[in-house]
Amino acid sequence: MQIPMTYQQNMIDFINRHTIALDRCLPIKDRERAMLAIDLLVRAGQVSEWHHASGLRYWTAANAKPLSDPSLARAFGILMFCHSSASRSLVTKNDLENYFPKLFRHGLPAGHYVDATAQSQRLGNVCVDTGQSRISRIVDRARCSIGKCEQQAGIRELIRRGEFELAWIVPTLPKQRRLTEALQPFDASGIRLKVIAIPDLLNVAAHLPQPNSELN
Known part of the structure; x- marks a missing residue:
């Protein structure tokens, strides 16, 4: 053929x-x-x-x-996250001119994506938790990320228009529920926050070194 x-x-x-x-x-x-x-x-x-x-x-x-196990887990989680929605796509440097030409002229950090539908489009950043991080540590990182976003004029404008979001990928439904609840105090920031459970991530995460931490 x-x-x-x-x-x-x-x-x-x-x-x-x-x-x-x-x-x-x-x-x-x-x-x-x-x-x-x-x-x-x-x-x-x-x-x-x-x-x-x-x-x-x-x-x-x-x-x-x-790929190293951590790199594979991250790539796997992000790919499954993007694949779960036809409107969602990772942002590459070449995409910036199409979606956000005035933002991040020198490129975006890894893990940014665009969720674009016929009605709207949002820029987001996604992080992958393989089950090893405690909820409290993820919340601390979220607070730091939100603070950095609020310091950037371009991002502040997206937040004002409801066009910016932060997403976390976790491997279990129980952790998704707990993290969603823990992030609720940040709703007032105006940033859309979402937590997605991808159970298949556990198959890869099982081969990562397991520290003494909350795994669920």
């Missing part, structure tokens, strides 16, 4: 945006053609295929080593 070169380029662009590609999250709907495109890229040395101890198969840009 022959496939257009655009399929391979779509796959490369997807990996460059999200760091990884997964069987369940591919930019090409025709799975047979998607896997053929990946196979051709792997053979050409443009993409590397890896198998994690959790059983997860994933692809990255050509590299001599797989």
